[in-house]
Structures are given as C-alpha cells and as structure tokens.
Amino acid sequence: MAMKIYALAITLLFLMAAPAVSQQPMRPYSGIGVLLLTVEHGESSVQQEPLYLYEEPAVQRIGVLDSxxxxxxxWLFTGNTSGVPLIVTARKGEWLRVAYDDAGRLGWLEPRHRGEVQPWNTLLKGKPCRLLPGLRKQYYQIFRQPGKMPLALPALAKQSFRVVKLDGDWALAMPDQSTLGWLRWRDEDGRLLISVGMDPGSQKH
Structure with a gap:
C-alpha cells in the first residue's frame, strides 16, 4: 500500500513539473472584414484622440479602446506593419462593431481617419495565404468546384497559396502557376481557416 502511495506521489510531482502544452488560439469569426487601425508609436507632438467603445453607435459608452x-x-496577419487589426462584424454608416479583446467582446466605434475597413475579398486577393494548423482533414482538401470533385493533389497542410477570389465561404486558390482550385477560407460556423501574409503599407489611405 505504501509503495502505491509513493508511486502516485511521484507521478503527481512529474505531472506538475511537466511544461504546459501551448494551445492553438481560438479561431475568430470572420465578420465582414478587417480594420487596420493606425496607432502612434513613441513620442509624438500630435496626441491621438481616444476611440470610445459603445453598446450601440453613440449610445451607452462602455470604455476606451486599448490597442x-x-x-x-x-498568427493570422503575418508580417503586418500597417496597423492594429480589428475584425469587423457589422457596420452602420461610419460606425463599426469590432471584437476588441481576447474574449471576443464586441463594441461599436467610429474610427474617423484612423483606418478603413478592408472587406475580406479585398484583403485576401493576391496575397500569400496558408491554412491554419490543427484543422480537420477535410479543410486541407482542394476542389475543382466548391465542395465538389476533389483534385488529386497533396493536402495543403503546409503549402502556401494565393487567393484569386472569394465566393461565400470558399476561396479560389492558386498553390502554383499550374494549379487552381477551391478551398474553404472559413468554416461552417464562420470562423477563419486561413492566415494571410500582409505586405507593409498595404492599408488604403
């Protein structure tokens, strides 16, 4: 009995000492596009006005956006130097509803001249993209038509590709100059499946 207790204690100590396994971040919902918010870095003679968050456009302030x-x-927007990316879930005039923290909480803000929304079709078109790691096997398959007629090609688990255009949840992708096919860029729940390589200064002004 004493030996069993001793062995159990050793096992518990080993588990406590083992390094924690890093988990893949939760894939966010795609929304309607991305706001690349310009932020002043370092000392500047021009003080940026705070961006307030609201429950509804200009109604019931809930705080200030902390970039x-x-x-x-x-891990989603690799090589991005154009601004702080905020995923936009809805728009009303000049007001945008954005996910402003890791918990996915939403608030409305008016970015004014601090950035413009780029729809996903504009943001992804022509840029190098990759499917995220740890997805279900079906998402790494490329098709001749959206969801139909899979191509006899290696799965795109690690290979990059360029997006030609979007059609709903599907992207027409070009892994190389001789291959063109369809794959999902977001899943059935609307969560992102791909990352995109961002060129410096890609934001429109």
Whole structure:
C-alpha cells in the first residue's frame, strides 16, 4: 500500500513539473472584414484622440479602446506593419462593431481617419495565404468546384497559396502557376481557416 502511495506521489510531482502544452488560439469569426487601425508609436507632438467603445453607435459608452489589449492576431496577419487589426462584424454608416479583446467582446466605434475597413475579398486577393494548423482533414482538401470533385493533389497542410477570389465561404486558390482550385477560407460556423501574409503599407489611405 505504501509503495502505491509513493508511486502516485511521484507521478503527481512529474505531472506538475511537466511544461504546459501551448494551445492553438481560438479561431475568430470572420465578420465582414478587417480594420487596420493606425496607432502612434513613441513620442509624438500630435496626441491621438481616444476611440470610445459603445453598446450601440453613440449610445451607452462602455470604455476606451486599448490597442495594447486588442486580440494578438500575429498568427493570422503575418508580417503586418500597417496597423492594429480589428475584425469587423457589422457596420452602420461610419460606425463599426469590432471584437476588441481576447474574449471576443464586441463594441461599436467610429474610427474617423484612423483606418478603413478592408472587406475580406479585398484583403485576401493576391496575397500569400496558408491554412491554419490543427484543422480537420477535410479543410486541407482542394476542389475543382466548391465542395465538389476533389483534385488529386497533396493536402495543403503546409503549402502556401494565393487567393484569386472569394465566393461565400470558399476561396479560389492558386498553390502554383499550374494549379487552381477551391478551398474553404472559413468554416461552417464562420470562423477563419486561413492566415494571410500582409505586405507593409498595404492599408488604403
């Protein structure tokens, strides 16, 4: 009995000492596009006005947007130097509803001249993209038509591709100059399946 207790104690100590396994971040919902928010860095003679968050456009203020606490989307928008990416879920005139923290909480803001929304079709077109790791096997398959007639090609688990255009949840992708096919860029729930390589200065002004 004493030996069993001793063995159990050793096992528990080993498990406590083992390094924690890093988990893949939760894939966010795609929404309608991305706001690349310009933020002043370092000392500047021009003080940027705070961007307030509201429950509804200009109604019931809930706080100030803190660009240092926005979701860290480096794994989605690789090489991005154009601004802080905020996924936009809805729009009313000049007001945008954005996910402003890791918990996915939503608020409305008016970016004014601090950035423009890029719809996904504009943002992804022509840029190098990759399917995210850890997806279900079906998402790495490329098709001749959306969801139909799979091509006899290796799965795109690690290969990059360029997006030609979007059609609903599907993207027409070009892994190389001789291959063209369809794959999902977001899943059935609307969560993103791909990352995109961002060129410096790709934001429109």
């Amino acid at each position: 240092g606490r926005t979701p860290p989307y480096e």
